[in-house]
Amino acid sequence: MHRLIEKGLMFGNLIRVDSPVQIDRYNRALRHLTGKTTALTEFHIDMSGYSPEVGDELGDDLYLNREGVNRQFILLTTDQKTAPLLNAKFSTSRGILRQFIDTNQPQLFALTAQDAVAGELVNSVYRAARPEELLDIRKIEIEADTTSGTVRTAAELGRMIDRFKSDKDAWWDDVLIGQMIGLAKKTGDVTRNPVTLPQMTFEQENFWTAMFGGFYVFRGDQPPTMIRVSDQADAGNFPIRVIDMSDRTAVAKFLKEHNLAEPLVDARGIDAAAILHQKMDFMVAEVASRHGERLIGATRRDLRALGRKYAAQLPEEWQGLAALARWAEDGGPWPKIDSNHPAYFYTLRAARHDDVELVNMLLAQLCPMDIRQLFICHKEAFYAAYTTWPDEKRDYVADFLAREYAVDKAGTRDRLFGHREDTRTARPATKRDVIDLVGPWGAVMRGR
DSSP, X not given: OHHHHHTTSSSTTOEEEOSHHXXXXXXXXXXXHHSOOOOOSSEEEOTTSOOHHHHHHHTOTTXXXXXXXXXXXXXXXXXXXXXXXXXXXXXXXXXXXXXXXXXXXXXXXXXXXXXOEEEEEEOSOSOOOSGGXXXXXXXXXXXXXXXXXXXXXXXXXHHHHHHHHHOTTGGGOHHHHHHHHHHHHHHOOTTTXXXXXXXXXXXXXXXXXXXXXXXXXXXXXXXXXXXXXXXXSOOOXXXXXXXXXXXHHXXXXXXXXXXXEEEXXXXXXXXXXXXXXXXXXXXXXXXXXXXXXXXXXXXXXXXXHHHHHTGGGOOHHHHHHHHHHHHHHHOOOOOOOOTXXXXXXXXXXXXXXXXXXXXXXXXXXXXXXXXXXXXXXXXHHHHHHHTTSOHHHHHXXXXXXIIIIGGXXXXXXXXXHXXXXXXXXXXXXXXXXXXXXXXXXXXXXXXX
């Protein structure tokens, strides 16, 4: 993984913790949550306050995520909101933490100026012993306070102030007044600067989880469906429909039935042909790397040459995308690419809906040779795949992502997955009709 780390593609944007004050606050919060502390004098933390160095020191990469279902967090600074979330067990965790920090930015900024904020993403399941218990996770609540209990103390002071204002005899209650003064020394003037962290609740309808071998859960759609990542994953005893990811036709039908994905060539606001060619280049690199070709700095021209050199070994996925690119660019014959064709899922992206990121995550796992989409949409799957690649491919992938993606992350994501209004001239109705009839969805619809 050293290539990825050196280029900032792994453990990038982590927050450095190296001052004695920060380390002391971190240890107070860590002791408060786990009963443990760190002896390190320098380390890095992610959005949740998890540190890979501390995890290594403690011999526990889940020291802030016990059992994987109740993620704890330590906030030393609101800057953590831009950091990655490592060892994520649920796809929703990062979004929940980001929304919590954004919503309470002023309060958290004030609180972390004096102390660390420790908290937890709480649900009713403390330990998922069986896969079907994942479906019991429906709501996530955030509980948070400083290690000294500033928020709790401020709430208590607020109640005393209300009592003082409403009770006509409170002016003569020396005990109450003394308690208020004592609490105010800890919290400041809560009437002018309220110290509150309102309880926030988040629905967890549709999500991905790494637990039990991996599942994609879609409960917001009817009928509710789970997609099992691996045939070796724990099958469980689920009360809802379960589809194996290896059942390509079933997955394709599910995406179509709920309008979750759309063909790239029919998507608005993107250069579909350019995206197809890039995917084809990744496939050429896959073949060339197996033959020991050095690919660092390889240009599209270089990859075309390698494609010609290894033309007989290019996979069916490449052949299918090449035929589709010829149709898109040169008006060639429409290729028959149904759900059984290896290239099928490479021709799709998430449609416009609330679960764009989740569906693109699923598609990335279905298209492992598209290393850019895998890296952007499913870091866990990317890192797992990276360990299996030959050094030549690792060199190429790290170099490509650093040169072509890291320099313009937002722009790349927008070009690949954004749903912008199409300002170009619409395609002729005849081609649109052809897509509807025999395009990527055609074979699925015929097989229903």
